[in-house]
Each structure stands twice: as structure tokens, then as C-alpha cells.
Amino acid sequence: GDSVTQTEGQVALSEEDFLTIHCNYSASGYPALFWYVQYPGEGPQFLFRASRDKEKGSSRGFEATYNKEATSFHLQKASVQESDSAVYYCALSENTGANTGKLTFGHGTILRVHP
């Protein structure tokens, strides 16, 4: 079945550092790709999505580019802030046209940003 792999389980950075969280996927079709963010004590929140090769998704200074050849959707931010500390989830949707909204999530990456 479909799967999503996030390489980093935890990332520790200082404020104004550059962030990369790696996400690779395995899917039989042409999935839509997502990033969700979960702040402490809350449920995950949609960050952005991309649905075709070379499309860039972005929100709140975060961005990721759909790379079909590399089967990747890496999250980046040029300058992180302490308020970015959260768990980040990469996810995919089968995008079969049935539009069930069923997502397959990665295991999540804990980001800690120190002042």
C-alpha cells in the first residue's frame, strides 16, 4: 500500500536557522501531497498541499515542492522561530478521483527551536 517516510524523528534548531524536514512517499498512482502541523495540546492543522509534479505549496513561510521523479516533498523554511516548535506531518492522498479524503500520514517530525 501507499506509505510516507519522514527521515527525521526529531530536529533541534536555533532561531533563524534554516529548516529542512525530508519526506519521501511510495504510491502506485499520482498522489496529492500535504504538510500538516500539530502544536502542543492541539490537533493537526493543514499547512498546504501540492497535487502535480513541480508544484510548490507554501504557507506561513514554509514551502515544499512536489518532485515526482524523486518521490519527495521536503519541507523547508528559511528562518525558523521559537513559535514554529511543533510536530510536522507529511501525508498523501491517493487522488484517484473518488475524493474520499483518506490520508496516509508519515510518523511525524518533532521540531524544537531554541531562542
Add this chain to the structure above:
Amino acid sequence: EAAVTQSPRSKVAVTGGKVTLSCHQTNNHDYMYWYRQDTGHGLRLIHYSYVADSTEKGDIPDGYKASRPSQENFSLILELASLSQTAVYFCASSGQGRENERLFFGHGTKLSVL
């Protein structure tokens, strides 16, 4: 702002007991979902529903039942709770078409089975 409310926020249950987790949404969304969150596993889909009075199995449905009595309400039922079902449970809703891939989550229910 879309709103999904879960109750209770936390619960302690005994092994073999029955547990019901409730979810209410005011988004007028057709789709609702129950996900389970475990450390090291991320979020996994248990059950979902796209219309009232109908539910579908997700990726890990064993040991769980779901009920969707109305568009607004979606419950997750553990008939015989087990230690392995200790986790945080999230309910979510989404709209039609492309928007149904944008999930709106509740704050979660922390379930401890002892």
C-alpha cells in the same frame, strides 16, 4: 473557523470495558474521520464516514466500531477495551471535492486503558 469538538478530552478505562468517544462538528461537512495517534506511528485511520447512517473501515478498524447518527455527530466505540488501545484519538471533518483532503481536526481524546 471550522469547529470540531471531541468529548471527553481524556478518559481512563478498564480492560474489557466499553468506551465511547464522541465528536461533533459545526462545519456542515459531509466527511468525518477517526484517527489514532501513537508515538512512532503517526496518525492512522480507523473509520470514516461520508454520509449519515453509513460508516467505512479505514486502515486499522479491528477492535473499533463507528456510528454516524447525523451529519454533525460521529462516535468511536470500543466494545472491549484493551491495553493496546491506549492512544490519543483524533476526530476530523472535511468538505466535498478537493476540499475534502483538507482535514479539520479536533483537539483529541487521550485514552488510557488500564
